[in-house]
Amino acid sequence: MAPLTPADAETFSRCMSVEGVAVFPADTVYGLACEPESKEGVRRLYALKRRDRDQPAAVMFFQPSLALAALPELGSRTREAMLALLPGPVTLLLPNPAGRYPLACGSRPDVLGLRVPALPPELAALEAVRWPVLQSSANPAGAPAPRRLADLDRGIGEAVDLVLDGGELPGVSSTIVDLTAYEEAGVWTIARAGAFSADAVAAVL
Numbered sequence: 001m002a003p004l005t006p007a008d009a010e011t012f013s014r015c016m017s018v019e020g021v022a023v024f025p026a027d028t029v030y031g032l033a034c035e036p037e038s039k040e041g042v043r044r045l046y047a048l049k050r051r052d053r054d055q056p057a058a059v060m061f062f063q064p065s066l067a068l069a070a071l072p073e074l075g076s077r078t079r080e081a082m083l084a085l086l087p088g089p090v091t092l093l094l095p096n097p098a099g100r101y102p103l104a105c106g107s108r109p110d111v112l113g114l115r116v117p118a119l120p121p122e123l124a125a126l127e128a129v130r131w132p133v134l135q136s137s138a139n140p141a142g143a144p145a146p147r148r149l150a151d152l153d154r155g156i157g158e159a160v161d162l163v164l165d166g167g168e169l170p171g172v173s174s175t176i177v178d179l180t181a182y183e184e185a186g187v188w189t190i191a192r193a194g195a196f197s198a199d200a201v202a203a204v205l
Contacts, residue, residue: 004125008164015162017083018178021045023138023152024126025166026060027117028089028174028195029071029145030152032160033060036134040104042100044118045134051141054120056106058113060135067116070132074096075183084204085177087118089170089195123166137173147171159166170195177201 004025012033015022021039023030032048036059046053053160061067068079068108074094082092096112098104105112112155115135119126137145146152147169157163175194181187188205190198 002107003122004164004166006128007126009125009128011068011162012126013131015042016131016133020161021048021159022162022164023035023157024162024164025123025169026115026135027087027119027123027170029147029171030138030149030166031060031135031171032138032156033133033135036101036104036132037092039103042134044159045136049136049139049141049161051136054107055141056108056111056113057104057134057136058114058115059101059132060117061086061103061132062116062119062129064116066132067114071112072093072116077186078179078183081179081188082114085090085114085196085201086114088116089118089172089174090201091174091176091192093176093180095180095183096201101134102130113176115174128149129203145171145173164175175201 016035016110019041021034021044034045094112099109101108139145161194172195175196176192178189178191
């Protein structure tokens with residue numbers, strides 16, 4: 001499998017800018033992505049997954065510095081934890097006092113899911129993407145997340161506007177780490193086990 005190219009990253013960015021929906025490779029599994037402020041893009045993404053709109057998605061940045069710049073209201077302790085854990089195969093649940101990216105938050109506008117993938121060299125071209133995307137794994141709700149394009153649900157593959165081939169991925173979804181109480185109490189929990197172990201999170205934090 002050839003590495004992704006700067007042209008692939010530009011095509012991906014352009015797809016997001018016109019309210020498209022894309023399948024793309026990350027550091028864990030294949031994901032679905034759209035512009036996080038696009039009501040139509042988000043509607044299509046959720047419909048493809050057959051997912052309830054009350055369920056949250058995550059906002060993915062491709063560089064930690066861009067994520068920090070987009071969330072200036074976060075406290076210093078939480079920001080330090082973000083820098084320690086990102087990039088990596090984790091989704092961070094963060095307090096969202098400014099109500100940012102509401103279309104990604106489902107029924108909890110006060111909590112934002114955040115991802116910054118640790119891309120291998122073959123996928124590193126995506127680090128040039130400057131804007132965030134709303135993303136979720138590229139599978140129907142309840143089905144396994146795809147690690148190869150051959151595993152992609154046919155209906156999803158035929159309905160999206162762009163598919164980027166990143167070869168075979170690790171295949172284990174991100175670990176969800178809840179940092180909503182971290183600023184005040186230094187408390188974190190694992191909301192979903194995944195590619196990054198609880199022991200590894202503890203060692204970092």
